[in-house]
Amino acid sequence: MQRDSRWRLLLTAVAVIALLVTACGGGGASAPAAEEAAPADSAAVAEESPAAEPEDTVAEPEEEEVVAIEESAAEATALSGEIVISVESNDTQTYQALADAYMALNPDVNVLVELKSPGTGPDAYLQWVRTQFASEVPRVSIIESVHLRDLAQEGRLLNWAPYLQRENPYTGQKWEDSFEAWGLNLVRDPNTGEMFLMPYMSVQTFWVYNKSMFEAAGITDVPPQPSWDQFVEWNEKLKAAGFIPIAMEGTTEQIWGGGRMPWLMRSAMDQYHRDEIELIRCQEGDWCFREGIDDTWSYDPSDVRNDDPDRVSINVTRHLKALHDGEIRFDNECTVEMMEQIGRVFKSEHGFVPEGWTGMTDAYPLFLTQKAAMWMVTGGFYTSFPKDIQSLAEGAYGGSGEVDEEAAKAASEFEFGRFAFPNLEGPCVQGTARANELTSGALAIPLKDRTQNDLEVDFIMFWTSPQGMQIYLENKLDPANLQGGIAGPPLIKGVELPDQWKDIFAQSVFVGNYEKPGAPGDAVARGFFKYEETKREWSIMVQEFFEGTRSAEEFAQDYQKLLEDNFAGMLEYLNMTEDDLANPEKRPPGWVAAGPY
CATH class of the missing domain: 3.40.190.10 (Periplasmic binding protein-like II)
Structure with a gap:
């Protein structure tokens, strides 16, 4: 071997030398035909989803738990x-x-x-x-x-x-x-x-904004992570200046599928359910309890990495049991508070999002043509922005852009800035806003x-x-x-990005990751445990709330009912049973961990 x-x-x-020589001579595969082109940033985050700088690593599994694959003589041949x-x-x-x-x-x-x-x-x-x-x-x-x-x-x-x-x-x-x-x-x-x-690869989500539009609206103070009140004020000033504050699409398919609005909703739910980790973490005697990790952990919401998988273990059965028994609920004042805060910006009646946005599938061209001032992105925006401007101007932009041909042809690059997800505020908030900072x-x-x-x-x-x-x-x-x-640096050691991109990604502001194995808020943020029956109904509920046909109180009540009506189906989807819930200390025989997703 x-x-x-x-x-x-x-x-x-x-082979690598040959490829580099070919590249220098202008050879290699050509770009796809123009009619196939799509915005380079169109891929959804792993829930899709930068190299968040971890401090420790998860304890390696015992050698006997991973069966080695032996080499055979045949494998040494071509x-x-x-x-x-x-x-x-x-x-x-x-x-x-x-x-x-x-x-x-x-x-x-x-x-x-x-x-x-x-x-x-x-x-x-x-x-x-x-x-x-x-x-x-x-x-x-x-x-x-x-x-x-x-x-x-x-x-x-x-x-x-x-x-x-x-x-x-x-x-x-x-x-x-x-x-x-x-x-x-x-x-x-x-x-x-x-x-x-x-x-x-790695990825991070954040907001970008048009600097000249902010200046025209009189917005001069843009901190790395603003408060929600500041964010609301920016929207008011941008609207008063005649701009669309936020480029956002809001069809049920876009909400269900894991795009921009779900990033925001998941970050919000994470801020309101952080302390539930005390209910769902592995207890001593549980199948998932790790000596030296779980016996030294203590809850600290001021530490955005307090619930990272190298710090604490999560027992999915205890989480499901807490939902089943009503220890974790959604028909309460905290869910109402969360929705009302989000609604201050995204309810259609305020005019901070494009007119007809709940029927819009792609609002990005509004940002590219400087009609809208803010846009939620992944780190892929850095590498895709000039290409997307070019595609739009040349008529090669795929998808259903919400701008006319004249505006598209006039698209040109502009200076932009960035800020992290704003911190929601209210009596029920338990921690600062986190984002997707994870693998891609x-x-x-x-x-x-x-x-x-x-x-x-x-x-x-x-x-x-x-x-x-x-x-x-x-x-x-x-x-x-x-x-x-x-969207971010590679996870492979010994690989260097060109200096231009290394410097750009080095500017990332890390605010913590809400998308990780067992995170209590993310698991219940858009439906429950990614069970599709609940995700689809949730997306309809969210859209109705933003359109003003469902109140925050109705959303809270109906979200709890959505959980209760679909709990049996969700258990089956997760390959678990009521017997598993009755014995949370035992590993569910049908459970398969599938990462933070």
């Missing part, structure tokens, strides 16, 4: 077969470059890039993925979504954990050692080490026979090696690639 590793490393170096990449993206250039580099090293492997275009509804890709599993052995090799819990529970997805203990032939080192530990810890079961989604990327492989899965994993090993990731980044950051862009 050592000889094979050296041979692959040599071939990798040759690889052969077919790999099908079917992720949701229009960025043919990047994935084809990865495929070509891999095939240069493994000429008997055929890598097919069959991307699925975004923009046909937030769940269209998921529906397509599930149709692939209608056959006993799916043809696709590599899929990517954070919403695959059901497939993991059914035993249809590969567990990455054993492979992470193997040597990566493209580095000569244990594969796990190539990753930032905090990234893996966010998505794997801290007790068993099981992991079904593979992260490889959620690669999964359908479970097949050993030989085929080994081949598919080998491709991901190449992708997540420094050599493969450098190819990925060079193409994602190519100014000519209108479908490119990244």
